Amino acid sequence: MKKTNSEQQQDIRLLGKILGLGIHESEGKPIFDVIETVRRSAVSFRREGNIHDSEVLLDKISSLSDDEANILSRAFSYFLHLANLAEDRDQNKRHRRIQLDKKNDPAGSFKSTFLKLKEKGISTAQIRQFFTQACIVPVLTAHPTEVQRKSTLDLHREIARCLSLYDSPLTEEEQAELETELAGHIKTLWLTRMLRFNKLMVDDEIENAIAYFTNTFLQAIPKLYARLNHYLGALQENDSDSSPPILPAFLKMGSWIGGDRDGNPNVDASTLKHALLRQSTTVFEYYLGEVHLLGSELSLSTSLTNVSEALQALSDLSPDQSRHRIDEPYRRALIYVYARLAATARLLTKQNIAIRHTHQAEPYSSPVTFANDLEIIIDSLRQNQASSVIPLRLQGLLQAVRVFGFHLATLDLRQSSDVHERVITELYKRAAITFKNRPVDYASLGEEDKVELLLAELNQSRPLVSVWQSYSEETSKELDILRAAAFVRKHYGKQAIQQSIVSHTETLSDLLE
Structure with missing residues (x-):
């Protein structure tokens, strides 16, 4: 615990130092000195209870102009922002240490939960049956007390990402580069307006919710399913039931943002349609990006592996005529899938959001038909001793399609x-x-x-x-x-x-x- 607190204090000192240098540069030495005096006096008064420190605090604060008081309050506000990021990192590291402790399985983890179920005589088949009946739908609402701007939250994420890089050994050059990047993000934070000029409208709330899907749910939920599949597979090794683990989409996302009219006169039919349009656009952008990456990654050649008849048929439908990919049926099939997906996105969003040129193709009639094509690719890999390729991206994409469909979240x-x-x-x-x-x-x-x-x-x-x-x-x-x-x-x-x-x-x- 002491080591963890020491590491957290190091992070706070580093972030505070960089913030102070940025304030000194932007606002000048006089106000920086005032901020430092207030900080030291406050710390000393908190620790020692010295009346002199209290008098210094009152004297400094009461003599500030309005502009100086604003700078002082912003300085301590942003310092607390940064301290919270350091605390979050400390909690993440503690959680990580618990996970790495092989002597103890964390209570509530998938592994410990499934082991307890096995100890009680519950088979893998029964666990899978539970998931066919389970339904978990976290619902996003527009929280009226969220005052931080998306710009601020984005900068928080970048600063947190930089802090996480300190977990690996760094050369002097890498450490200097990292501190330079941190300084840039913290200076941007300092020069970013803390509060909004105007009250959030429904369209703003929709965009804020979309950001959480982009930054969190689209990546995290497929990973959660993958971990569940992993533990179910591990339990099944010694189970008399040899059928593969099946995880239906029991966990999906919901939202009230754009559909909740109770007390909000700004939500109407156009708002409802706009919310679904933005949600659909977001999920198609994700799918198109993933299929595009798969097209780059699945370079398997028929000179080195076989493919299923269904995969070959899918490949034969591809509009791709490149002689460089004539022996790469997975890539050809994915070019066809990408063309159909792009056509579907154009149909449903009325926008061309494809990141590469596509040929004309028939849109998918539903997420199920899109998932069917992905399953053809997965089955071919599995049938031809290439199952280890599936978890790299395909399995997560297929699970995402089952969870998010073409609508992202149920409104x-x-x-x-x-x-x-x-x-x-x-x-x-x-x-x-x-x-x-x-x-x-x-x-x-x-x-x-x-x-x-x-x-x-x-x-x-x-x-x-x-x-x-x-x-x-x-x-x-x-x-x-x-x-x-x-x-x-x-x-x-x-x-x-x-x-x-x-x-x-x-x-x-x-x-x-």
Whole structure:
């Protein structure tokens, strides 16, 4: 523990030193000296409780101009940012040391969990069966208390990446280069506006969520599945069930951002469509990048290995005519896959996001047909003693397709039951529907009558909404949302929207509305 704390303090001192040099350069020596005096006096007062230090602090701070006070507050704010990064690194290193301790399997790890299950007599087949029934969907929301800008968070990631490089031995030149890079990132952080000028809009929240997928989920979730597959395979070696481990996509992502209308008048049909467009564009950019890299990596030659009939058929469909790849069916097949994927992206996003020139090809009808082509490539490698190639990129890509589809994350709709009641009331009024020989005034009905009326309505074949009627702004907006949801499900697949959440529910009618 002492060693870890010492390492953390070294990181904090290094980052603080670089920050101080940057402030000295940008703001000048006088204010830098003030910051240092305040820092030393605060540390001394905290440790010793010396009244003199307290007086120095009060004197220095009370004599600052507004601009100087702003610089001082920014200096200590950014120092705390950097100290938090050092603490995060320390926690990561502790976690890593626990993982490397072969004497003890960390509680809650896949390995220890599966071993405990085996000790209780649960077979690998039973574990696999569990995953066929499991459903885990973390849901992203737009957190109103997140005040840090994406620019700041991006710089944090770069600084954290630089710190992680200190884990390996460095030459003097490498250490100097690393400190230069750190200085550049920290100076950029210092000169970056800390707060936003304006309140985040829904489009901004969508972009913030997309950044987490790009930086985290698209890479991390396939790796998680790979580790699960690894441990299932290890358990299966001595298991009487010799079938390969199967992991369905039990873990997927969800989001409320762009579909949550409860209390947010800025979310409408166009917002819903935009959210799915950005999500789809992001996942296609990832897939196209991965397939492009696979095309570079899978250079296997038929002069050295065989391929399956299905792979050869896929290769024969390729528009690639290069004589340099005539004996490289995997590359040729992937060029065909890339062309189809690019065509699908153009169809669904209305953009040309391919990173290389492609030939005309038929779009994939669904993520399943894209996954089928990847499975052909995987099966061919497995059948021809090249299974070790599969985990390099193919397995992760296939798992990503099963998890993220063409929509990236399932977008939940959400609205208050109060809004639904007002909309239903207007729809019945405009449609001139009668109930128990009276015109329906839905809002004034008792709960039993509401339930009876709504259940009867659900069994009606005629629509309650008419294109010939004019509706209020609120009702029109809600109807547009439903039409947009139907468009999204048809366009991106049924997994794009699966839930409509009703908030503030108190009765059965609140759900039936």
